[in-house]
Amino acid sequence: MTEQAYTHCLFCSLCCPIKIESDRGERYRLNYETQGPRATAGLCGRGSSWVELVEHPGRLRDGLRKEGQERVPLSGSETGEAFAQLSARALEQGRIALVADGNLPCEDLLTLYDWASAKEGRVAMAVYLPPPDLDLLEGLSAVEAPTLAPEELTSFDGVVVIGNALQTHPVLGRALLDEKFKNPRAVFAVLDTLPSVTTRFATVALDIAPESHQAVLEKLLSALDVTLTVEESPVLRDLAQTAGVSYGRVKRLVGQLQAARKVAVVVSAELTKNSDWRSVGVLAGRLARAKGGAVLPLCSYGNAVGAYRLMRHLRLARFEGLLKEGKSKPWAAVVQVACDLGNTYPAELLEPLWGSTSRKVMFASLPTPGVRETDLTIAIPTPVEYSGTAVTGSGIERRLKPTERVSPWVQSVGDFFRRQLGRGQAGTEKESLWKTVPSRGKEIPAEAALRPAAEPGAGRVRLQAVTGPIHFDDGALTRQAGWTLYWEAEPQVSIGSALAERLAVKEAGRVVLKQNGSCLELACRVDPTLEPGQATVSVHFPEVRRFLPWRLDESGARLCCPAAAVELESRR
Amino acid sequence: MEIAERVVIDVDRCVECKACFAACYYGHRREPIVNFGRTGQVQFPLICRQCDEPTCVDACPYEAMFIDEHGIVKRSLPLCRGCGSCVTACPFGTVTPEMYKHQVPECDLCEDLVLEGGLPRCVAACSGGALQFIEISEAQLEEQGLYAISGRTIGHDPWKRR
Numbered sequence: 004m005t006e007q008a009y010t011h012c013l014f015c016s017l018c019c020p021i022k023i024e025s026d027r028g029e030r031y032r033l034n035y036e037t038q039g040p041r042a043t044a045g046l047c048g049r050g051s052s053w054v055e056l057v058e059h060p061g062r063l064r065d066g067l068r069k070e071g072q073e074r075v076p077l078s079g080s081e082t083g084e085a086f087a088q089l090s091a092r093a094l095e096q097g098r099i100a101l102v103a104d105g106n107l108p109c110e111d112l113l114t115l116y117d118w119a120s121a122k123e124g125r126v127a128m129a130v131y132l133p134p135p136d137l138d139l140l141e142g143l144s145a146v147e148a149p150t151l152a153p154e155e156l157t158s159f160d161g162v163v164v165i166g167n168a169l170q171t172h173p174v175l176g177r178a179l180l181d182e183k184f185k186n187p188r189a190v191f192a193v194l195d196t197l198p199s200v201t202t203r204f205a206t207v208a209l210d211i212a213p214e215s216h217q218a219v220l221e222k223l224l225s226a227l228d229v230t231l232t233v234e235e236s237p238v239l240r241d242l243a244q245t246a247g248v249s250y251g252r253v254k255r256l257v258g259q260l261q262a263a264r265k266v267a268v269v270v271s272a273e274l275t276k277n278s279d280w281r282s283v284g285v286l287a288g289r290l291a292r293a294k295g296g297a298v299l300p301l302c303s304y305g306n307a308v309g310a311y312r313l314m315r316h317l318r319l320a321r322f323e324g325l326l327k328e329g330k331s332k333p334w335a336a337v338v339q340v341a342c343d344l345g346n347t348y349p350a351e352l353l354e355p356l357w358g359s360t361s362r363k364v365m366f367a368s369l370p371t372p373g374v375r376e377t378d379l380t381i382a383i384p385t386p387v388e389y390s391g392t393a394v395t396g397s398g399i400e401r402r403l404k405p406t407e408r409v410s411p412w413v414q415s416v417g418d419f420f421r422r423q424l425g426r427g428q429a430g431t432e433k434e435s436l437w438k439t440v441p442s443r444g445k446e447i448p449a450e451a452a453l454r455p456a457a458e459p460g461a462g463r464v465r466l467q468a469v470t471g472p473i474h475f476d477d478g479a480l481t482r483q484a485g486w487t488l489y490w491e492a493e494p495q496v497s498i499g500s501a502l503a504e505r506l507a508v509k510e511a512g513r514v515v516l517k518q519n520g521s522c523l524e525l526a527c528r529v530d531p532t533l534e535p536g537q538a539t540v541s542v543h544f545p546e547v548r549r550f551l552p553w554r555l556d557e558s559g560a561r562l563c564c565p566a567a568a569v570e571l572e573s574r575r
Numbered sequence: 576m577e578i579a580e581r582v583v584i585d586v587d588r589c590v591e592c593k594a595c596f597a598a599c600y601y602g603h604r605r606e607p608i609v610n611f612g613r614t615g616q617v618q619f620p621l622i623c624r625q626c627d628e629p630t631c632v633d634a635c636p637y638e639a640m641f642i643d644e645h646g647i648v649k650r651s652l653p654l655c656r657g658c659g660s661c662v663t664a665c666p667f668g669t670v671t672p673e674m675y676k677h678q679v680p681e682c683d684l685c686e687d688l689v690l691e692g693g694l695p696r697c698v699a700a701c702s703g704g705a706l707q708f709i710e711i712s713e714a715q716l717e718e719q720g721l722y723a724i725s726g727r728t729i730g731h732d733p734w735k736r737r
Contacts, residue, residue: 045700048597055601169703173592176703180588184720184731200591203617472592472702486600489607489673490593 011393012050013106013305013386014475015172016136017153018395019050021387023057047173048473052484053387059483061370063382064413074380079414082381083422086364089379090336093362097335098125100325100356103416104341105132105310108391109437111417112313115340118420129322130310131342133476134562135272135280136302137321140311142284144444149288149297151267152395153178159296161190161263165216165287166271167199172301173472175269180204190259190266194219196276196566197467197539198532207256209246213467213566216277219246220286226257227293266294271301274542275468275551278563303476305386309394315441322356327559329355336362340416341383343373346478348562349549366416369483372545382413389415394437464502464538466516466567468551474543481543494544496525498571499533506573513574516540516550518567523550524574538571577646578684580708582622582695585721587730588705589619596620598700599682606680609697610671621669622697622706623648623682624727631681634664640681645690650681 006025011018066082067074077085093099099122103115112130119126143150156162156178169176183191183204193205194216202208211219222242229238231254243253260266268291272280284300291298304310313319322344325334337360344353357363363377368385473490474481481487496514498506508514508527516523516538523546533539540547552567596609610621629648632640639654640661650661657677662670671680685695689708693699698706707729709715716722721729 045594045598045696045702047592047594047700047702051594051597051601051700169590170592173590173594173702176588176590176592177701180590180703184587472590472594473597485605486597486607489596 010387010389011305011395012046012053013393014049014053014303015174016300016302016305016307016395017172017174018305018393019046019174021046021050021053023387045174048486049475049484050174052486053385055484055486056369056385056480057388059369063368063370063374063380065382067374067377067380069378082379083419085379086381086419087423089362089364090338093336094122094125097332098127099336099338100329100334100360101126101128101338102322102325102340102342102344102356103128103130105130105136105304106306106386106393107310107341107416108389108393109306109309109313110391111389111415111420112310113436114417114420114424116313116317116319118424121424127320127325127328129320129325130314131322131344132307132310132314133303134321134323134564135274136304136307137311137314138280138561138563139270139272139284139300139302140307141444142281142286143288143298143300144284144311144315144441145281146285146288146292147443148284148291151297151299153299155297156182156267156299159265159267160186161192161260161266161294161296162269163190163192163194163260163266163290164201164205164269164271165194165283166269166273166276166301167195167197167201167469168269168271168301169201169204170199170472171271171273171303171470175301179269190256190263192256192259197469197537199469206259207252209248209252209256211246211248213276213465214278215245215247217279217282217286220283220290222246223257223260224286224290224293226253227260229257231258231261260294264295266291266296267299268296269299269301271470273468273470274564275466275566278565303470305395306393309392309437312394312437312439312441315444316436316439321560323555323562324560326352326355326555329359333359333361336360336364338364338366339373340366341368341386342477343367343371345373345376346371346545347548348553352553352562366419368413369480371480381419383416383419384413391415391417392437463568463570464498464536466496466518466538466540466569468542468547468564469539470542474541476543478543478545478548481545491541491543494525494541494547495528496571497528497530497533497539499535499537500529500531501535502533502538502571503527503529505535506571508573515572515574517570517572518550518552521550523547538569576690578686578689579646579710580689581625581711581727582684582698583707583709583711583727583729584619584622585705585707585729585731586617586619588703589617590703590705591618592702593620594700594702595622595697595706598696602685602696603680603683607671607673608680608682610669612668620697620706621667622727623669623684624667625682625684630664630666631661631670634660636660643686645686647684647686648681649683649686650679652678655679 008023066077119128191206193202193208196213226238226242239253243250268287270287364379365377366381366383473487510529512527514527553564599608612621637654639651655678662672698708
């Protein structure tokens with residue numbers, strides 16, 4: 004008997020609709036759902052690979068409890084009892100840190116909040132969203148920037164793209180390129196720190212330095228009112244110098260923007276290109292408003308908007324706040340729900356949270372490395388199999404019908420914690436919390452917005468981590484999808500021709516990255532579009548993500564990741 | 576019923592997302608069928624052209640490559656021995672040299688979907704709208720402002736490559 008259910012992909016904020024067909028919970032087939040207003044392109048490579056995660060041979064189906072050196076399987080009800088005992092013992096000794104993945108359905112996040120609240124302040128809950136996603140949404144919220152849905156791009160007569168949107172969110176390609184070829188003279192400006200697929204489609208491309216988005220956007224806003232004449236304008240000259248491009252290019256960009264009545268600003272917040280996406284969000288919002296347009300934020304989490312709204316309404320912490328608190332007093336237990344932070348961040352960074360606690364619990368669907376360290380593991384469905392709501396940029400919510408959930412042998416996070424709370428299906432849903440936009444956030448001081456890019460230093464190159472269309476951004480699931488092995492079985496570093504010559508290394512040779520005592524050996528690819536001081540590496544591999552220079556800001560409450568100044572050596 | 580349409584690529588729209596490869600891979604028992612070519616820094620898919628006079632069919636010593644009743648070039652699973660003659664014979668490099676379980680993966684134009692009125696999986700998945708499933712007709716392309724550049728490649732201006 005074939006069962007059908009409708010859900011959505013959660014691997015980016017476009018949340019493409021998916022139809023799942025299964026034969027009694029086995030042999031799944033995922034198809035792009037062709038109905039609906041966003042049915043303009045098929046699933047991208049990431050979305051297509053959901054089937055491989057659902058059918059993964061190592062899929063967790065039972066709970067696991069550590070007893071000595073052994074791992075003992077537990078049934079559904081046994082996991083509930085084991086978790087209740089573990090959490091009760093932990094609460095006697097201290098506090099519990101609860102980290103919930105932002106891609107969980109909004110209803111399940113609320114149920115987790117209810118469970119945490121019932122512990123009278125002894126459970127600190129944080130929602131995990133990638134820091135760039137969170138920062139960008141905070142910045143847009145600070146200026147109450149108008150936002151738009153991807154299907155609304157047709158109502159604009161120009162686009163400014165910040166980042167490599169056509170690779171981070173490929174499904175957007177159809178909408179963007181339809182508009183571009185319909186109106187070839189309309190502005191399609193791209194601001195990015197590297198030559199990319201997206202810049203190849205631009206009418207004007209600004210290849211800017213990392214960390215300089217804020218300065219460039221500030222000066223671009225000032226330049227919008229400049230009267231373009233034959234004589235050189237000091238405002239445009241200033242913008243050209245800040246962006247590191249020619250005067251003529253800047254003049255062309257400003258002219259095209261001035262000619263457009265309504266401009267959409269598309270922002271893809273990517274690691275290492277900027278460490279302060281809040282400020283970029285603020286300035287993108289101002290630019291959109293100045294041109295009668297709106298912002299399309301592109302996040303790497305499908306439910307980024309929903310999770311952000313809940314965080315603001317319920318005053319939930321960023322997970323970095325749990326790191327800070329763990330430094331002063333170790334957590335009695337740490338519970339990760341549907342996320343494995345160890346695949347994303349280095350162990351030293353996570354030491355105050357995961358490393359130092361004596362009780363580790365993980366709710367997981369796949370055997371990621373962190374599962375091996377846990378005292379208790381509880382099996383849950385993969386996100387695409389969930390019943391629940393995700394809030395996309397379109398505001399459209401797609402549900403998997405509860406009676407047609409495709410893997411009935413595992414209980415959802417919501418069901419598990421409702422049992423812990425001793426109540427049935429009904430609960431404090433508080434639907435309005437994810438349906439309403441929270442009140443305006445804190446404005447970012449203008450002085451803090453302008454930060455010059457740091458030079459890498461003599462003998463070093465600036466390493467940027469790039470997001471591609473084929474892997475999973477957090478590194479947790481990259482090697483689970485078999486088709487990606489045909490494209491990038493191991494991480495590679497791309498360097499320019501001049502640098503390759505200096506290092507005496509050729510295509511497919513080996514190089515070693517060195518930074519602050521850490522080393523990472525990678526295969527090498529020569530990209531003639533890169534400048535001598537530039538190098539790029541795919542962000543999708545855990546070993547790369549752990550190598551990146553993550554750092555907490557002065558308050559200790561916010562993680563960021565600038566481009567790393569690294570040394571490169573050839574490996575003979 | 577003869578299938579007259581073929582998969583063509585508008586090289587001006589390819590965003591190198593590899594969604595075509597993934598859709599084909601998951602729709603064909605996880606065989607790596609779509610091959611890719613690179614010119615400069617641009618990488619784009621080489622979809623089987625389903626030639627009118629396919630050299631791969633002539634080259635196959637085991638008659639594993641054949642043209643079926645709908646005019647589609649296909650590979651017979653039981654007969655293919657993975658010798659790679661078709662890989663060498665294809666003048667367009669569309670047959671991937673990656674062996675899958677010691678057999679050569681080959682495009683079948685998603686006959687199962689096309690005969691039901693659907694699109695090949697690569698075309699349906701294409702993020703940028705680069706892949707189209709059409710009959711090559713100069714008049715039809717001209718209406719869309721496109722030019723036929725070679726047998727299965729189209730674009731907006733043949734003299735101006737991005």
